[in-house]
Amino acid sequence: MDVTALTIHAAKDALARGEMTSVELTQEVLDRIDTVEPAVNAFITRTSEGALAQAAQADAMRSRGAGGPLCGIPLGIKDVICTKGVRTTAGSKILENFIPPYDATVMDKLHSQGAVCVGKLSMDEFAMGSGNENCAFGTPHNPWNLDYICGGSSGGSAASVAAGECLASLGSDTGGSIRQPASHCGVVGIKPTYGRVSRFGLLAFASSLDQIGPLTRDVTDAALMLNGLGGHDPRDSTSARAAHEDYTEGLIAGMKGLTIGIPAEYFAAGLSPEVEKVIRHGIAVLQDAGAEVKEVSLPHTEYGVAAYYIIAPAEASSNLARYDGVRYTHRDMNADSLIDLYRCSRSQGFGDEVKRRILLGTYALSSGYYDAYYKKASQVRTLIIEDYKNVFKECDVLVSPVTPTPAWKIGEKSSDPLSVYLSDALTIPANLAGVPGMSVPCGFSESGLPIGMQLQAPHFAEKILLQAGLNLEQGLGIQGKQPALS
Amino acid sequence: MSISKEEVEKVASLARLELSPAEVELMAEQMGTVLGYVAKLDEIDATNIKPTTHVLDIDNSFREDVMHPSLTQAEALANGPDQNGEAFVVPKII
Numbered sequence: 175m176d177v178t179a180l181t182i183h184a185a186k187d188a189l190a191r192g193e194m195t196s197v198e199l200t201q202e203v204l205d206r207i208d209t210v211e212p213a214v215n216a217f218i219t220r221t222s223e224g225a226l227a228q229a230a231q232a233d234a235m236r237s238r239g240a241g242g243p244l245c246g247i248p249l250g251i252k253d254v255i256c257t258k259g260v261r262t263t264a265g266s267k268i269l270e271n272f273i274p275p276y277d278a279t280v281m282d283k284l285h286s287q288g289a290v291c292v293g294k295l296s297m298d299e300f301a302m303g304s305g306n307e308n309c310a311f312g313t314p315h316n317p318w319n320l321d322y323i324c325g326g327s328s329g330g331s332a333a334s335v336a337a338g339e340c341l342a343s344l345g346s347d348t349g350g351s352i353r354q355p356a357s358h359c360g361v362v363g364i365k366p367t368y369g370r371v372s373r374f375g376l377l378a379f380a381s382s383l384d385q386i387g388p389l390t391r392d393v394t395d396a397a398l399m400l401n402g403l404g405g406h407d408p409r410d411s412t413s414a415r416a417a418h419e420d421y422t423e424g425l426i427a428g429m430k431g432l433t434i435g436i437p438a439e440y441f442a443a444g445l446s447p448e449v450e451k452v453i454r455h456g457i458a459v460l461q462d463a464g465a466e467v468k469e470v471s472l473p474h475t476e477y478g479v480a481a482y483y484i485i486a487p488a489e490a491s492s493n494l495a496r497y498d499g500v501r502y503t504h505r506d507m508n509a510d511s512l513i514d515l516y517r518c519s520r521s522q523g524f525g526d527e528v529k530r531r532i533l534l535g536t537y538a539l540s541s542g543y544y545d546a547y548y549k550k551a552s553q554v555r556t557l558i559i560e561d562y563k564n565v566f567k568e569c570d571v572l573v574s575p576v577t578p579t580p581a582w583k584i585g586e587k588s589s590d591p592l593s594v595y596l597s598d599a600l601t602i603p604a605n606l607a608g609v610p611g612m613s614v615p616c617g618f619s620e621s622g623l624p625i626g627m628q629l630q631a632p633h634f635a636e637k638i639l640l641q642a643g644l645n646l647e648q649g650l651g652i653q654g655k656q657p658a659l660s
Numbered sequence: 661m662s663i664s665k666e667e668v669e670k671v672a673s674l675a676r677l678e679l680s681p682a683e684v685e686l687m688a689e690q691m692g693t694v695l696g697y698v699a700k701l702d703e704i705d706a707t708n709i710k711p712t713t714h715v716l717d718i719d720n721s722f723r724e725d726v727m728h729p730s731l732t733q734a735e736a737l738a739n740g741p742d743q744n745g746e747a748f749v750v751p752k753i754i
Contacts (some may be wrong), residue, residue, distance in 0.1 A: 273738070501748060507741070517676050517677065521679070534695075550701050553709040
């Protein structure tokens with residue numbers, strides 16, 4: 175059995191036919207992790223024993239006729255999602271020994287469906303970063319070329335799926351952190367509509383932007399994962415009450431009757447010619463499948479990064495105030511006053527990027543600056559939302575690059591935070607507006623690095639994303655192409 | 661835009677962070693660069709635009725006021741670096 179290209183839907187069918195057991199499948203995946211992990215470094219914590227125990231339970235569940243499509247499927251989980259009894263670090267030294275006493279809602283859901291967790295995946299500290307270079311436990315490598323970043327912040331989530339270390343994974347996306355690494359690693363990634371998936375048990379970065387979503391080997395798997403994750407949760411007061419659908423239903427070949435919008439601002443200066451070439455080819459594929467193509471405009475796109483780098487740090491500075499050295503693991507035991515305890519514990523526990531964003535956020539919210547920064551950014555956010563409302567009167571789905579360039583070399587941008595921030599210009603607007611976005615593999619750069627196409631749709635229209643994604647995947651015929659890891 | 665070292669130190673103190681002199685210098689430079697970029701927002705006149713804090717049309721999210729199983733005291737305290745079985749222990753405040 176080759177687990178490196180195995181999809182959830184293929185594994186599910188093989189399990190149902192009795193061609194393999196979940197224990198066998200899980201063991202294969204664990205062996206694969208042993209083989210490639212020294213090169214890829216996608217995991218912070220491995221849970222091999224627990225995985226085999228869960229796989230045995232899944233086999234028992236299946237033999238009773240219980241368990242859904244995810245029953246017995248080995249998955250990886252971004253280390254920002256609470257897993258009861260399993261260390262959850264958020265990539266930070268400050269949570270190095272944190273063992274959550276409860277499961278996130280998404281973990282409850284996966285466990286009840288019999289899914290298997292093979293480990294906790296690497297990420298930028300508190301999900302702040304675009305290259306997974308801000309992790310206290312090392313940087314993962316892009317399976318397509320180990321000298322390159324795998325993207326971030328859900329870098330381990332993308333690298334592990336691309337490298338065959340799990341069949342699918344969970345990531346989180348605050349400004350592109352699922353879609354960007356998915357694009358750089360050649361896998362499918364969905365950031366669902368804000369509120370579609372419960373955030374209960376997701377360590378908060380920027381609460382009005384954060385959303386959990388799946389990274390998978392193909393579009394059908396993304397639909398299956400979304401089925402297993404979504405739905406209203408009374409434990410998350412911002413979770414949406416919109417009806418949860420079966421995302422696999424009605425996924426069909428053909429784009430007849432759908433209009434795809436090509437936003438001019440996403441193809442502006444700074445877009446690398448090789449990325450543009452790949453995306454234009456993808457657009458032609460969707461057109462061949464019957465889609466109508468229309469040039470559209472979202473005029474405030476260029477202000478997205480500026481608004482985001484006020485709103486996200488402001489929310490982060492508030493959310494991260496809870497790491498005070500009192501309740502969660504790391505404390506400076508030499509501090510002799512409470513204020514020193516806070517200061518020393520936080521300064522020792524947080525990395526540079528997290529400190530930078532806490533400072534930016536505190537500055538933007540501080541007395542005298544609030545109106546100029548936070549209020550202004552929140553007003554621009556409204557204008558960005560209006561752009562989307564207007565554009566979706568003209569088209570059903572927006573098609574664009576995910577990132578302006580392919581992945582960069584590890585270390586290349588580490589001294590220049592602003593250039594890293596600007597690399598998220600095409601993914602940030604979806605978070606500000608709460609609309610769903612998806613990255614689907616679309617081609618490769620001249621040097622063989624994956625390039626993804628971004629699809630965006632109105633609130634709760636994930637089905638349109640999936641349908642466009644499926645048509646792209648089928649039309650391109652590149653699905654199943656694997657990185658040449660030994 | 662430039663941010664002075666004193667401003668960085670003031671903000672760090674508000675955020676309960678302790679920075680070395682080298683960190684203060686680096687953060688002053690990098691925050692200045694980022695805030696200089698953010699000044700791009702000044703190009704937009706948003707005077708009468710309502711700010712957005714939440715993207716979905718959700719008002720209050722009510723539930724029945726009933727008790728549900730919750731964490732035990734021991735579970736809730738387990739991650740505290742210093743605790744006495746009943747509470748988190750901190751240095752003397754007064």
